[in-house]
Amino acid sequence: MTAARASSTINHQQVNKGVSTMINVGFIGCGAMGRDHVRRITDKCGNAQVVGVYDTVLGNAKQAIEDNRLDATIYDSADALIDDPNVDAVVIASRNDVHLDPLLHTIAIGKPTFTEKPMTINGSDSWKVVEAEVAKGRKTIQVGFNWRFDPGYDAMKTFVGDGQIGSLLMAGMRHYNAQASTSYYGTDNVINDTLIHNFDVLHYMFDGDITSVEMKFARMNTLNPNGESLREPQLAIVEFSDGALATAEANVNCQYGYDIQCRLVGESGIISLPDVATPEVRKAGQISHAISSAWFDRFIEAYDREFDRFFANIEADRQPGGKEATAWDxxxxxxVADAALDSLHHGGRIPVTLNEQPALYR
Ligand SMILES: NC(=O)c1ccc[n+]([C@@H]2O[C@H](COP(=O)([O-])OP(=O)(O)OC[C@H]3O[C@@H](n4cnc5c(N)ncnc54)[C@H](O)[C@@H]3O)[C@@H](O)[C@H]2O)c1
Incomplete structure (x- = not known):
């Protein structure tokens, strides 16, 4: 059932975008990330338009509509939005712990869905998503591991795939934030919200499967305002089935900016992300570069490209896979995050044990 239609500031998007067939998108979750994606689709995706929104906080749903001057329906439940035949595709950008039910619903009715990462909050819930897709015999879920679409990571993947530095031996990654992103971000979020991006990139880049994780805490940063509720910096040590090793540092109170780095060491060379892709300034006896303040500007191109791919797949009636992360990914x-949390809470090196990969994803 629909709750309201916000039509006071009608923006006839289809006419404005000059496209005859548009993909009608329904949004579940209109917080910081959701509203950023609504704006992205409205401003940048020529073949899609947001026609409906749902958020448990009505004000957030309304704000998404008002900010973008949309002619869109506000639903009173996620189920109503998903079931509406006017909604061709669904984007889930709600809190991590409420992705599962809408995912299972969209799979059941075969509606293409983009879900923000993490897909769910643990491996057993995510396995339910995999099983649901396998039962339908079709992949309809794309997971928002946007780093795969970053031009820097994309080039690294091509280098590695072409064998230009030989088989990978090691990786060293940095995932730093100036401050924690939300008031409820705590010790476990360092893994489930932050390092989970690094785990996905490692799974994407390396040939071997991840077989174990060990987490270590560094000394607490005295500038961390959250105290014991946010224990960090954290260091992940990741092992692969072929003996390769990777480390990923999370430091979410680094104060100076949003700083992402990755260095891959192969048998015959090294490839690293560009340090920062901003102009070099020479001034007052110094050489400097600006650093991004947060994920939304550092990865702006990656977010744009992941949605371009999502809609291109829908237009071509293509299932996600390859570059875009599937439900299996x-x-x-x-x-991997479950093992990291286990290590964080109980110490030691924790094995990563995966169920057998279903044929649908091979
Ligand atoms: N890919 C990335 O780089 C990236 C960056 C930030 C956030 N995210 C992900 O995006 C998602 C949202 O994060 P955020 O930063 O916008 O958080 P947020 O707290 O700003 O927004 C979450 C929104 O979900 C809504 N919500 C809560 N329960 C709901 C429910 N049952 N149904 C519908 N809406 C509900 C809240 O009211 C809120 O508006 C999370 O999964 C997060 O991990 C991804």
Missing amino acids: GYVANV
Whole structure:
């Protein structure tokens, strides 16, 4: 059932975009990320338009509509939005712990769905998503592991795939934030919200499967305002089935900016992300570069490109896979994160044990 239609500031998007067939998108979750994606689709995706929104906080749904001057329906439940035949595709950008039910619903009715990462909050819930897709015999879920679409990571993947630095031996990654992103971000979020991106990239880049994770805490940063509720910096040590090793540092109170780095060491060379892709300034006896303040500007191009791919797949009636993360990839990242949380709470090196990969994803 629909609750309201916000039509006071009608923006006839289809006419404005000059496209005859548009993909009608329904949004579940209109917080910071959801509203950023609504704006992205409205401003940048020529073949899609947001026609409906749902958020448990009505004000957030209304704000998404008002900010973008949309002619869109506000639903009173996620189920109503998903079931509406006017909604061709669904984007889930709600809190991590409420992705599962709408995912199972969209799979059941075969509606293409983009879900923000993490796909769910643990491996067992994510396995339910995989099983649901397998039962339908079709992949309809794309998971928002946007780093795969970053031009820097994309080039690294091509280098590695072409064998230009030989088989990978090691990786060193940095995932730093100036401050924690939400008031409820705590110790476990460092893994489930932050390092889970790194786990996905490692799974994407390396040939071997991830077989174990060990987490270590560094000394607490005295500038961390959250105290014991946010224990960090954290260091992940990741092992692969072929003996390769990777480390990923999370430091979410680094104060100075949003800083992402990755160095891959192969048998015959090294490839690293560009340090920062901003102009070099020479001034007052110094050389400097600006650093991004947060994920939404550092990865702006990656977010745009992941949605371009989502809609291109729908237009071509193509299932996700390859570059875009599937439900299987979402499951793998969750299982690695589960092991990392186990190590964080109980110490030691924790094995990563995956269920057999269903043929649908091979
Ligand atoms: N890919 C990335 O780089 C990236 C960056 C930030 C956030 N995210 C992900 O995006 C998602 C949203 O994060 P955020 O930063 O916008 O958080 P947020 O707290 O700003 O927004 C969450 C929104 O979900 C809504 N919500 C809660 N329960 C709901 C329910 N049952 N149904 C519908 N809406 C519900 C809340 O009211 C809120 O508006 C999370 O999964 C997060 O991990 C991804």
